[in-house]
Amino acid sequence: MQEKTFIIKFKKGLHARPAAELVTFLGKYQSNVKIIKDDFEIDAKSIMGVLTLAAACGTDLKFIVDGSDENAVLIQIENFLNSGKEYD
């Protein structure tokens, strides 16, 4: 099990489009991924879970990844959240 905290940098936050992208690529991995914001925990493979976080720009999110491919997953998450890409 690994965990790491990231700051959301998308200027509109983790809204529908980036959330969709996150959920889509996580779905390809075997690991379980949870996101914790304050004391709220959700399944990161659920679009609705991710959207209910309402993670605006600047929010701290703790990712907990558990599974055989957890290292790869964490790298993917990091690349995605720090890509600097913006969504409409």
Next chain:
Amino acid sequence: MTEKKQEIVYQGVAVSSGIVSGKVFLLAEQNFVPLHKEVPPDLRKKELDRLKKAIAQTRADIKTTSLKIDEMLGTNYAKIADVQLLILDDPIMRKDIISMIENGDNAENAVYKASDKINRSFETIGDEYFKERRFDIQDVSKRLIENLLGGTKQSLANIERDSIVVAHNLTPADTVSIREKFIKGFATDIGGKTSHTAIIAQGFEIPAVVGLKNLSRAVKSGDDIIIDGNKGIVIINPSAQTISVYEKEFDIWFAEHQELEKLKDLPAQTLDGVQIKLLANIDNPDETEYALKNGALGIGLYRTEFMYFNRVQVPTEEEHFENYKKTAQRMSPFETVIRTIDLGGDKLSKLGFLNIDEESNPFMGLRAIRLCFKYPDIFLQQLRGILRASAFAKIKIMYPMISGLQELRMANALLQRAKDDLRKEKIDFDGDIEVGAMIEVPSAAIITDILAKELDFVSIGTNDLIQYTLAVDRVNETVAELYEPLHPAILRLLKKIIDDAHRAGIKAAMCGEMAGDPKYASILLGFGLDEFSVSSAQAPKIKRAIRNIKMSSAKLLSQEILKIDDIKEIEKLLN
């Protein structure tokens, strides 16, 4: 005996002009709660199969809709489908539904309960943007339930005769199947001026009224309805008397509409041949098409505040740039006058910038250009965006709420800084970009001669100018009647502003509501106003007014009016 139905009048927001009467086609919201049926254990496996089939069908539906929307409205709309497909396959919701079915729920009820649960967790979200995503979830679960029930969804494709569509809301998905020739009008419970319904209705040139709250629950298909897209009124079950009133209104409107239609490509020119520049006021790049269609030869006021609404971060320079470039290119070869932000401090507080207490008098508080000086970075970002866009099409800059020369010089110094920076970075912009100011604070009006020496144009903002000069809050019902554009103090100020501008050799425009009321056209022309910037819907009416006025008579009229002391007498003379 036929039941005598009661006439009901609804007031909403007019978003597309015209009057139409006809029969309701109700695009029903399937907001029902599906019946719970206990499924016996031996049939539960079958229930799961039913769910599986409905999911496959819904997936296919979403994909088809997305392709059609892509064709109609462009890829940005179609991207909604990606999110909807993920919602359909969401593991949490799926698990929830399956376990409910395994415990004996029928599939429809299981889907309903699962989505309702998620819906509730969204209701507690404070951020409006995230909260609104629940509509996507509702949309998906609705489609799923409809497919479980065997596809009973009323679609606009089913319309077989002339109809007026009433709905809670029209989504892009609803409108893909539209059969234009049968649809004569729209009336919806929610929506605003830039809603999807408004854009579609304007595109089809049919009347539409939105924001009617609970209209869709009060009517059924086949009811008689009148939509007045000029006044924003909808009447259900109109009485014989109302119908005859509206028949007359329709005739008047139709004759006027046809007359205005003919003016579309004619110049805004007085009877004695003086050309007047007629421009449009917009809030959003999407309004340019409507402006052009209504004969505006440019944008005289692009309010940029809308970019700051419904978001958690201030817009970036890039967003400013993209919006302005898009707008100006669409209007090209005509000009686009971009007004820098006219926001109140409350807005920036929400965006986490300021931490000011609510101001007791926000109209006289930290707003517009004053706010920009307090947060120069926000202002510079916008200025850089405007300057960069000016390399692509004709753009002018306009500052709001200037009250004195120092403010104008400060704004210009920041503009100079933005220009210097861009030059250093070797980024293109229009080095001769024109700079103007809104004249909307009485102090600015009184010293227009001083300001004009350092400006390329002025534009009179009558709404604020009148409010500040007369000390009347127009929204306050108890004093609203004191709001009077024909007050001699206002008329003298207008005359002075225009004369001062002309003496300095610059043009005077007006972008306040007074410019958009045909009643005042002759007096404004008489004062020598060069440019009228009005809402797109008003543009043809102002053009008609201008075309019916002789400049020489307007000049005489305005001189006479300035000699009159009593507003009532002035009104008499104008009529």
